[in-house]
Amino acid sequence: MPDKYDIIVAGAGLAGNLAAAGAAKRGLKVLLLDKNKEEEVGKKTNWGWVCGDAVATSHLDFVRKHIGISFSKPELDVKVDGVVAYSPDMKTKINFDGEGYVLDRPEFEKRLRDYAVKSGAEYVSQFDVEGPIIENNSVAGIFGKDKSMVHKEIRAKAVIDALGVSTNIRRKLPDNQYVDRIVDVDDLESTGRYIYDCEVSHEDLRYYDPKYAIIHLNQNVSPGGYGWVFPKSQYGRVNIGIGVQKSSIEIRNKKLNKKDTLHTLMDEYVRSIPNLKSPKLFGKDNNGKGYWSVAVRRNIECLVFNGYVGAGDSMAMPNPISAGGIGPALVAGVLAGENVATAVEKGDVSIKGMWQYNIDFNREYGKKMAAMEVFRVYLQSLNNDLINYGMEKFLSRKEAEDLAYGRTTELSVMSKMSMILSGIANINAFKNLVYTVGKMKMFNTHYENYPKTPEEFPAWKATVTREMEAFKEKFKPNPI
Numbered sequence: 001m002p003d004k005y006d007i008i009v010a011g012a013g014l015a016g017n018l019a020a021a022g023a024a025k026r027g028l029k030v031l032l033l034d035k036n037k038e039e040e041v042g043k044k045t046n047w048g049w050v051c052g053d054a055v056a057t058s059h060l061d062f063v064r065k066h067i068g069i070s071f072s073k074p075e076l077d078v079k080v081d082g083v084v085a086y087s088p089d090m091k092t093k094i095n096f097d098g099e100g101y102v103l104d105r106p107e108f109e110k111r112l113r114d115y116a117v118k119s120g121a122e123y124v125s126q127f128d129v130e131g132p133i134i135e136n137n138s139v140a141g142i143f144g145k146d147k148s149m150v151h152k153e154i155r156a157k158a159v160i161d162a163l164g165v166s167t168n169i170r171r172k173l174p175d176n177q178y179v180d181r182i183v184d185v186d187d188l189e190s191t192g193r194y195i196y197d198c199e200v201s202h203e204d205l206r207y208y209d210p211k212y213a214i215i216h217l218n219q220n221v222s223p224g225g226y227g228w229v230f231p232k233s234q235y236g237r238v239n240i241g242i243g244v245q246k247s248s249i250e251i252r253n254k255k256l257n258k259k260d261t262l263h264t265l266m267d268e269y270v271r272s273i274p275n276l277k278s279p280k281l282f283g284k285d286n287n288g289k290g291y292w293s294v295a296v297r298r299n300i301e302c303l304v305f306n307g308y309v310g311a312g313d314s315m316a317m318p319n320p321i322s323a324g325g326i327g328p329a330l331v332a333g334v335l336a337g338e339n340v341a342t343a344v345e346k347g348d349v350s351i352k353g354m355w356q357y358n359i360d361f362n363r364e365y366g367k368k369m370a371a372m373e374v375f376r377v378y379l380q381s382l383n384n385d386l387i388n389y390g391m392e393k394f395l396s397r398k399e400a401e402d403l404a405y406g407r408t409t410e411l412s413v414m415s416k417m418s419m420i421l422s423g424i425a426n427i428n429a430f431k432n433l434v435y436t437v438g439k440m441k442m443f444n445t446h447y448e449n450y451p452k453t454p455e456e457f458p459a460w461k462a463t464v465t466r467e468m469e470a471f472k473e474k475f476k477p478n479p480i
């Protein structure tokens with residue numbers, strides 16, 4: 001490894017591999033570092049590639065159009081026709097149609113890494129990145145340990161942080177008014193995920209559907225989150241898991257006088273699926289069972305600092321409602337590679353020189369995320385009865401779909417109000433939904449006006465922070 005590169009990409013996951021491929025294709029000297037062994041590229045944690053692995057086809061198309069890589073078997077394990085969300089009482093379902101895939105994640109990561117290397121990136125495995133080198137208020141490289149545990153400092157004109165949710169580059173940036181270094185614990189979901197081979201005792205598409213990704217909303221089973229059963233290519237093989245919010249699980253335990261943890265709830269969820277019997281861990285790649293975290297807030301508002309950009313989970317990019325982070329990591333990886341390469345070519349890797357990346361990501365993905373965070377916070381404030389009632393009575397399918405995608409829907413307030421809403425709690429929940437939609441509209445408009453220059457950013461961000469804090473103060477988690 002020489003000690004100076006044009007670009008260092010830290011983390012060879014989804015975002016990192018694509019950023020490295022894009023920049024290397026431009027003829028730049030790119031170093032791609034990852035802590036895993038070569039055969040385990042993209043593995044998030046010792047637990048494995050912990051993920052539901054579901055991704056919309058539109059995101060794969062984005063990669064194909066921009067980078068030229070297309071996907072097939074084995075990395076695309078199975079095609080699904082959409083997502084179906086069930087109410088806690090299982091009486092109401094909302095279909096979100098739209099083709100997607102459940103990935104064979106280890107294969108998908110290898111495919112991306114091989115593409116980055118073919119494009120000219122220098123890939124070094126088993127390198128543990130420990131933090132950024134900071135000089136003159138700018139990121140000048142990274143330090144860490146190579147596979148012989150020898151301390152190394154490597155410099156570059158710019159660093160792309162694709163280390164995932166546990167990034168130790170963003171968190172060690174100098175204090176600054178652009179990039180947030182801390183993510184609030186209640187904006188994280190703790191998750192458990194197993195891949196099981198099961199015997200399907202009888203057909204019940206509410207629990208297992210070989211053609212749909214199923215989501216179960218239930219504040220008792222997965223407080224502040226949801227449970228999922230996603231199909232794999234072999235009949236009876238499932239990617240199954242739950243996500244929970246820390247405050248919600250604590251409140252739920254207190255209300256029920258219980259001591260459940262993510263682990264006990266996870267096992268309980270698996271047992272509760274009535275038609276999946278005799279689950280056996282699927283051992284391929286030693287990726288059968290794992291726990292990890294995922295951020296469910298709006299992405300970090302500014303993705304660039306001097307000499308630095310972040311992409312994927314390192315920047316809290318997953319969708320705040322679904323926790324889907326594969327799509328944004330792919331999109332951000334592509335855009336980061338393109339934008340940082342341009343900045344390096346122009347010789348300006350300052351915040352200003354790389355600002356266009358913020359604008360591009362906001363346009364392609366980020367602009368709906370604050371509105372979706374608002375809707376997530378509202379959902380976490382509802383108990384099971386209100387979710388049941390709301391899914392059945394408040395929302396048409398179109399309205400539910402709009403809200404889940406961060407689009408503000410014209411809730412037909414007058415017609416709804418004339419509907420017979422029974423019980424004061426339901427009426428309040430509906431009024432709160434109307435308020436929530438108003439706040440979502442406000443955020444969508446604000447993000448349409450994302451700052452065109454760094455100078456405008458601090459005032460713009462102050463509004464985001466103020467409005468989001470006020471909303472969270474009004475809507476506290478309230479499971480069960």
Ligand SMILES: Cc1cc2nc3c(=O)[nH]c(=O)nc-3n(C[C@H](O)[C@H](O)[C@H](O)COP(=O)(O)OP(=O)(O)OC[C@H]3O[C@@H](n4cnc5c(N)ncnc54)[C@H](O)[C@@H]3O)c2cc1C
Nearest residue numbers: 011013014015035042052053054129164312313324325326
């Ligand atoms: C249980 C669970 C279920 C999920 N389900 C879905 C889903 O169904 N659909 C969806 O779209 N999203 C889902 N997500 C989110 C999705 O998995 C992530 O958003 C996605 O993996 C982000 O990709 P990334 O490239 O940003 O980061 P990562 O995939 O985390 O990759 C980061 C890479 O950096 C490496 N690395 C980390 N630290 C260091 C270090 N110090 N030194 C060197 N290398 C390092 C890691 O080993 C890894 O290779 C889920 C997340 C979880 C936890």
